[in-house]
Amino acid sequence: MKLQRSRIAALFATGAALVGAALLQAPAQALPQAPQAPQAEQAVLATTFEDNFDGPAGQAPDSNKWRYDIGGSGWGNAERQYYTNSTRNSAKDGAGNLVITARKESGGFQCHYGTCEYTSARLLTAQTFSQTYGRFEARIKIPGTQGVWPAFWMMGQGGNWPNNGEIDILENIGREPTTVHGTIHGPGYSGAEGIGAAYQSPNGVPFRNDFHTYRVDWSPNVITWYVDGVQYQRRTPADLGGDQWVFDRPHFMIMNVAVGGYWPGYPDGTTVMPQQMLVDYVRVSTLDSSGGNGQITGLAGKCLDVAGANSADGTTVQLYDCNGTAAQSWSRPGDGTIRALGKCLDVANAGTADGTRVQIATCNGNTAQQWSYANNDIVNRGKCLDVTGNNSANATPTQIWTCGGGANQKWTIT
Structure with a gap:
């Protein structure tokens, strides 16, 4: 028709x-x-x-x-x-x-x-x-x-x-x-x-x-x-x-x-x-689309990590050697969020500009905490989760950035 x-x-x-x-x-x-x-x-x-x-x-x-x-x-x-x-x-x-x-x-x-x-x-x-x-x-x-x-x-x-x-x-x-x-x-x-x-x-x-x-x-x-x-x-x-x-x-x-x-x-x-x-x-x-908690690995095989295993709102999410701790154990409960330490992966201040810092924060249902995952990209409102400066050193912070297909924006969820 x-x-x-x-x-x-x-x-x-x-x-x-x-x-x-x-x-x-x-x-x-x-x-x-x-x-x-x-x-x-x-x-x-x-x-x-x-x-x-x-x-x-x-x-x-x-x-x-x-x-x-x-x-x-x-x-x-x-x-x-x-x-x-x-x-x-x-x-x-x-x-x-x-x-x-x-x-x-x-x-x-x-x-x-x-x-x-x-x-x-x-x-x-x-x-x-x-x-x-x-x-x-x-x-x-x-x-x-x-x-x-x-x-x-x-x-x-x-x-x-x-x-x-x-x-x-x-x-x-x-x-x-x-x-x-x-x-x-x-x-x-x-x-x-x-x-x-x-x-x-x-x-x-x-x-x-x-x-x-x-x-x-x-x-x-x-x-x-x-x-x-x-x-x-x-x-x-x-x-x-x-x-x-x-x-x-x-x-x-x-x-x-x-x-x-x-x-x-x-x-x-x-x-x-x-x-x-x-x-x-x-x-x-x-x-339940998560299959349980698991690591998210990215640049140089390192893990997405909550800095200092600190569950406080605003704690930076960074790249770090994989170590199996709770700070690197992420779940996707099926509501669009990605969670660790009881908090949600969050774009600071709900920003959309390139370079806006990524952190953890209390889950609140807003769009700054809604992520999709496809083709190894983790995306929020059209921007990709990105390792700042394409730097694989431990403690490099993450941010959102226009998706470009680089290795610093590619992630594997296990």
Whole structure:
């Protein structure tokens, strides 16, 4: 399927605050993969976000976890709904579910085309929670009628779409009752070039008939999609045809029900309203991708080392002869961090300039502690972990620097 779709800037209205722009983009180009052997699943380490939507019927979702997009701009896809923060459009049902309801309206809101014909809700965690890597899952009963478009997806923090990435965990359109989609978007593969795949109901029963669990497992350089525990797609940088893999930074979650748009088409005489998406739970966990603690070796075979085995915040991370001590024992728990002595590998003052010092600091979830590892490069926000001056002497400090492929930027994690 090839659709010419545009993405425009939009603002999230989250209470009184405004945050960066993000719009859902359909899997305009689903690239089939050769049959894949299911990959061994990684162990879950810890739950970092969970909402089971317990509470009385009519109660709004937890504002400490979820905020709202509000408006009827069309959201870059000429959608017809006005997103509200009203409990008419998103509320608990008293049975442990959040219900997002798309309704036909006779007035009350203005949309890009005039008086809005529909209302719905779009909830997000941009101001409350984001994470790099891990398991992101939700148990959902989707709606289904012509012109309705339910989704559970993620956007990279910062609002710079598509450069910060988009991971679509679940999308469905009403005219495809037995098909769901998973897709990624980034620079060079956004809009009509999004890379994804479809999953067909194994028994031919429409997905709207029951709850299903939709999930991605996301690790450095690999994203894997599942429905009800069945793996149906796995993407790596090799799938991008040389374009940049941008899935190495925190993403936040979004769930919504759109009405109309270029991809699903528009309601017609067969459309039944209202339509409801029921969400039983949303859960995020860290994954064990480390295989335990080990050394990180670099220039001249020497080890990445915490100076003086000192666990204080701000202690320099340096190059030193490998000695098997705890100061050289590093773990990667699957959340994008690299850890030793109970602290995280950290770029001082969250700097991004060449030559910014690398240290250890209390783990805090910010981007200065998010690292990816590929091709023997350890990378933070596009800069490589670097041995200062290409000097292999003991106690040479490390820094971040523009990646150049030199031996002083090459590391082996064991």
